[in-house]
Amino acid sequence: MIHVRFEGRSFDVNERQVNIAGNMSDRAIKEQLARHLEVNSDQLNTYVVDRRPSGDFIIRPEAVYG
Template sequence: MVHIRFEGRSYDIPENQLGVEVEMKDNSVKERIAQYFDVGRDRLTAYVVDRRPSGDLIIRPEAVYG
């Protein structure tokens, strides 16, 4: 499962629907997400890809503290 937090909304999408595989590099994952949402790849520049021990991916904005 891929959990995406994009523009204030949360989405849970199966990997096969996005064409994402766990071993893909972060940039490739972000590119597939951008294609899914039909937005430019640059919109996901400040996003991070968290890889959970379960194999799930979480794509979210980078956390900024302070």
């Protein structure tokens, strides 16, 4: 499962829906997700791909703490 936080929204998609595999690079994952979201891949440049021990992914903006 892939949990995505993008532009203030949170949603889940199945890896097969977006053609993402666990052995892909973070960049490749973000490019596939951008295609799925129909946005320019540059919009995900600063996003983090968090690979969970369960095999799930969380794709989210980079957290900035003040």
